[in-house]
Amino acid sequence: MSDKESQRFLDDAATEDLGKDRLRDAYQQMVGIRRFEERAAREYASGRISGFCHLYIGQEAVAVGTNLALEAKDHMITAYRDHGHALIRGCTPRNVMAELMGKVTGNARGRGGSMHMFAADKGFHGGHGIVGGHIPLATGIGWASRYEKRGEVVVCFFGEGALNQGAFYESLNLAALWKLPVVYIVENNRYAMGTSLERASAVVDLYKKADAFGMPGVVVDGMDVSLVHKTVKEAADRAREESIPTFIEARCYRFRGHSMSDPAKYRTNEEVEERKLSDPIVLVAATLKKRGWATDEELEAWDDAAKEAAADASDFAIESPQPDLKDVGRYVYAEPLQWSPDAHTTPHVRD
Amino acid sequence: MKTAERPQNLATAVREALVVAMEADADVCVLGTDVGEFGGVFRVTSGLLERFGKERVIDMPLDPAGVVGTAIGMALYGLRPVAELTFADHAYGAFEQLTSELARVRYRSNGQLACPVVVRMAAGAGGGGGIHHSAHPEAHFVHTPGLVVVCPSTPADAKGLMLSALRGEDPVVFLEPQALYRRSGGDAPEGDAGVPLGVAREVRAGSDLTIVTWGAMVRVCEDAAAKAAADGVECCVIDPRTLWPLDLDAIAASVAETGRCLIVHEAPRSGGLGAEITALVQERCFLHLEAPVTRVTGFDTPVPAALEDAYVPSVARVLAAIDGIMSF
Ligand SMILES: Cc1ncc(C[n+]2csc(CCOP(=O)(O)OP(=O)(O)O)c2C)c(N)n1
Numbered sequence: 163m164s165d166k167e168s169q170r171f172l173d174d175a176a177t178e179d180l181g182k183d184r185l186r187d188a189y190q191q192m193v194g195i196r197r198f199e200e201r202a203a204r205e206y207a208s209g210r211i212s213g214f215c216h217l218y219i220g221q222e223a224v225a226v227g228t229n230l231a232l233e234a235k236d237h238m239i240t241a242y243r244d245h246g247h248a249l250i251r252g253c254t255p256r257n258v259m260a261e262l263m264g265k266v267t268g269n270a271r272g273r274g275g276s277m278h279m280f281a282a283d284k285g286f287h288g289g290h291g292i293v294g295g296h297i298p299l300a301t302g303i304g305w306a307s308r309y310e311k312r313g314e315v316v317v318c319f320f321g322e323g324a325l326n327q328g329a330f331y332e333s334l335n336l337a338a339l340w341k342l343p344v345v346y347i348v349e350n351n352r353y354a355m356g357t358s359l360e361r362a363s364a365v366v367d368l369y370k371k372a373d374a375f376g377m378p379g380v381v382v383d384g385m386d387v388s389l390v391h392k393t394v395k396e397a398a399d400r401a402r403e404e405s406i407p408t409f410i411e412a413r414c415y416r417f418r419g420h421s422m423s424d425p426a427k428y429r430t431n432e433e434v435e436e437r438k439l440s441d442p443i444v445l446v447a448a449t450l451k452k453r454g455w456a457t458d459e460e461l462e463a464w465d466d467a468a469k470e471a472a473a474d475a476s477d478f479a480i481e482s483p484q485p486d487l488k489d490v491g492r493y494v495y496a497e498p499l500q501w502s503p504d505a506h507t508t509p510h511v512r513d
Numbered sequence: 514m515k516t517a518e519r520p521q522n523l524a525t526a527v528r529e530a531l532v533v534a535m536e537a538d539a540d541v542c543v544l545g546t547d548v549g550e551f552g553g554v555f556r557v558t559s560g561l562l563e564r565f566g567k568e569r570v571i572d573m574p575l576d577p578a579g580v581v582g583t584a585i586g587m588a589l590y591g592l593r594p595v596a597e598l599t600f601a602d603h604a605y606g607a608f609e610q611l612t613s614e615l616a617r618v619r620y621r622s623n624g625q626l627a628c629p630v631v632v633r634m635a636a637g638a639g640g641g642g643g644i645h646h647s648a649h650p651e652a653h654f655v656h657t658p659g660l661v662v663v664c665p666s667t668p669a670d671a672k673g674l675m676l677s678a679l680r681g682e683d684p685v686v687f688l689e690p691q692a693l694y695r696r697s698g699g700d701a702p703e704g705d706a707g708v709p710l711g712v713a714r715e716v717r718a719g720s721d722l723t724i725v726t727w728g729a730m731v732r733v734c735e736d737a738a739a740k741a742a743a744d745g746v747e748c749c750v751i752d753p754r755t756l757w758p759l760d761l762d763a764i765a766a767s768v769a770e771t772g773r774c775l776i777v778h779e780a781p782r783s784g785g786l787g788a789e790i791t792a793l794v795q796e797r798c799f800l801h802l803e804a805p806v807t808r809v810t811g812f813d814t815p816v817p818a819a820l821e822d823a824y825v826p827s828v829a830r831v832l833a834a835i836d837g838i839m840s841f
Binding site: 212213272293294323491494499 | 546551574576578603640641642644812818819824
């Protein structure tokens with residue numbers, strides 16, 4: 163099989179719909195995430211990033227396609243695999259990398275790390291480290307949005323691993339009951355850590371779960387950014403204009419391990435290689451070229467720019483200072499805690 | 514277990530206890546997310562699936578409340594389930610099952626039903642996991658009548674306490690300090706002898722000051738005690754091992770001798786188990802005390818990823834406390 167024969171492309175109609183400019187944007191954002199994540203992997207290997215680090219490589223089309231369907235005033239909230247969402251929704255490569263390295267210039271002052279990215283002023287309500295814990299929050303934001311009547315849509319991402327928790331069902335029921343402008347998107351990458359979908363869910367066509375709530379349920383190829391865009395756009399319109407929530411199953415795949423230390427015994431190399439034939443970034447590049455919407459030189463320049471941004475983010479993070487211990491009591495409550503760690507932890511000393 | 518090498522860390526010690534108990538009693542089974550094929554996030558249950566099969570090593574969807582609730586049901590029927598919740602922070606998602614159901618079944622049923630479930634979870638900092646993966650929540654569970662709360666600090670205790678937990682009649686919350694999973698801490702003994710629940714271990718003898726501590730902090734306090742000894746201060750280090758019910762007799766006997774008490778734990782200070790122990794010690798030992806009972810603890814904050822090392826009590830902080838108490 164020659165390269166030509168095996169080459170896949172984005173859906174024609176959905177690509178037409180998305181248009182040249184936005185597809186070019188999509189490519190730059192997706193490659194921006196990819197190169198950032200590759201850099202993060204290197205920094206993890208070098209020991210500059212510690213703790214957890216879950217990469218978004220392979221799933222870029224879901225966040226990027228979704229974001230292209232949203233307006234600036236809309237809201238986004240996601241689970242713990244959050245670097246990609248953060249990068250396109252208000253965080254910068256610099257403040258994400260700094261957060262990963264635990265620096266005070268990180269978007270959560272280095273306190274959160276990989277799973278806790280935030281850009282509240284841009285409507286990005288964070289990454290959340292407890293699987294499923296944030297789904298009810300999206301429902302609440304949706305309620306507030308409807309109450310305020312500003313036509314703001316809420317998008318809530320989570321992995322399919324979150325679907326077996328009560329929080330998911332409670333949230334979708336409320337959203338349907340109250341007609342909230344929320345789009346729930348499950349990024350079904352088929353594995354929750356080492357557990358495949360089939361081993362955890364009695365129903366594997368996840369979008370069908372929406373039926374139980376009388377809510378539209380849609381499945382989309384999450385490797386195709388144009389289809390993700392089209393599907394989310396329809397759902398967002400429904401939410402904005404009619405206040406009807408939607409549940410979208412985006413079928414995708416993560417190319418890397420669950421985290422940085424994953425023996426990945428639960429799947430074969432052949433499976434991963436087969437999935438890489440639908441690499442969402444390769445699909446966009448091939449489609450841009452086929453349609454004459456971008457030249458090889460442009461693609462290369464964008465790739466270089468993405469690598470540079472990632473390298474710049476690393477340099478920035480490396481040079482940034484650690485958080486100051488004295489500030490550790492800030493943001494526990496509205497008022498900073500009145501003790502400084504030294505005074506608090508130094509035991510009783512005679513005056 | 515027929516392996517020549519003895520378990521030398523918490524992960525292998527707990528595993529050996531599970532193997533011993535599962536071989537002896539077909540009613541013991543293990544359930545949780547990724548405990549089977551994956552072998553557990555911390556590899557504690559690795560190899561169990563191959564050995565005991567999927568009817569006894571049960572991979573469950575990611576759902577803490579479901580894991581604990583299912584274990585409760587199995588125990589009500591008469592089995593002896595061991596539920597794994599990976600990180601202690603994930604117990605919060607199962608809090609209702611742990612407190613309203615598990616802890617109260619015996620009382621609510623007037624003793625008709627027992628619920629001998631062991632709920633295992635990785636506790637505390639150590640992996641740089643930050644705000645959602647570093648909790649040391651013993652205080653919540655100690656505050657819940659009906660639960661036995663265990664926290665081993667050595668492989669030997671981990672194995673022995675787990676065996677006792679599996680033979681007891683009450684639900685046990687088994688906190689496994691994350692920082693100790695891979696750290697060598699001496700051999701766990703062969704055989705199937707349990708370490709009794711509710712009995713403290715004197716880690717080090719000393720007549721000047723009593724340090725009460727548990728989990729990953731035991732090692733820190735041992736190091737501090739060794740340094741203090743070089744300065745002529747002899748600390749008695751007591752590890753309660755079972756955090757509730759507490760071996761207050763062992764603590765009080767030591768404090769009656771030393772007249773000084775320091776409590777060191779990783780969890781936040783306010784409302785922590787250290788506060789309860791302080792109250793009990795002053796009730797029992799008031800006339801013996803030479804200095805205020807003192808605590809060195811984590812901060813009253815979530816565990817900040819980048820400041821984990823500062824948050825967790827260190828040898829320096831323990832030594833400063835020892836100095837403060839001795840010079841009172
Ligand atoms: C309540 C809870 N239980 C367990 C974990 C540990 N954990 C982190 S991620 C993960 C798998 C999640 O899978 P999924 O939701 O499908 O997301 P994906 O990894 O595919 O992005 C698990 C079990 C957690 N963070 N929270």
